[in-house]
Amino acid sequence: MATPRTEAGPAAASPPALWDPVVRLTHWGIAAAVLLNAALDEGGSLLHVAVGWIVMALLLLRMVWGVLGPDEARFAAFPPNPLAALRHLRQLVSGRVRHYSSHNPAGALMAYAFWAALATVTVSGLVMTGGATPMQVAADKAAVASGDWSALIRDSEGESDRDDAFGEAAEEVHEVVANLLLILAALHVAGVALESRAMRRNLVAAMLTGPRQK
Numbered sequence: 001m002a003t004p005r006t007e008a009g010p011a012a013a014s015p016p017a018l019w020d021p022v023v024r025l026t027h028w029g030i031a032a033a034v035l036l037n038a039a040l041d042e043g044g045s046l047l048h049v050a051v052g053w054i055v056m057a058l059l060l061l062r063m064v065w066g067v068l069g070p071d072e073a074r075f076a077a078f079p080p081n082p083l084a085a086l087r088h089l090r091q092l093v094s095g096r097v098r099h100y101s102s103h104n105p106a107g108a109l110m111a112y113a114f115w116a117a118l119a120t121v122t123v124s125g126l127v128m129t130g131g132a133t134p135m136q137v138a139a140d141k142a143a144v145a146s147g148d149w150s151a152l153i154r155d156s157e158g159e160s161d162r163d164d165a166f167g168e169a170a171e172e173v174h175e176v177v178a179n180l181l182l183i184l185a186a187l188h189v190a191g192v193a194l195e196s197r198a199m200r201r202n203l204v205a206a207m208l209t210g211p212r213q214k
Contacts, residue, residue: 019072072101078107092195
């Protein structure tokens with residue numbers, strides 16, 4: 001196997017000195033939330049709803065940071081480009097490694113796919129719960145546990161067949177995209193492992209602690 005080598009050129013750049021705290025917080029916060037909702041809690045539970053709101057907050061923070069954050073965190077530093085992503089993967093397989101000032105093209109495409117899927121899951125979840133906050137869900141569950149079913153009766157009043165169909169469609173989208181997120185996560189982990197080996201740099205450690213190894 002050919003020894004990986006760096007490729008110089010006008011498009012090449014040195015990696016940033018570090019990943020800033022907001023990028024790291026949103027990355028690992030969203031990763032933990034996706035795994036938690038997939039492995040530990042049930043749909044519709046208080047924990048599931050609470051985690052969904054946390055994901056929405058982290059996603060919104062990352063979107064704002066993509067406009068106002070440091071250069072390597074901004075969307076302009078890693079625009080989605082499928083052709084560039086394919087070129088990067090071919091270069092990676094052939095042993096040629098190019099440094100980027102932010103995410104490489106394949107990583108950038110994965111990031112945008114993640115964000116689109118997270119936005120879809122969040123919006124469909126809000127539709128399914130009627131926009132209920134964790135506090136509202138907790139109050140309703142406590143009322144039902146005490147024998148007061150008025151909350152459920154109140155929520156069902158005024159529902160039409162159209163609303164039911166819309167809710168069922170949202171639930172279907174929610175489940176499909178939630179599973180898609182797990183597939184994207186697996187591909188992301190595999191890509192990071194391959195890139196780390198080719199570049200001889202611990203990309204996971206960089207996202208955990210900030211500094212990126214030379």
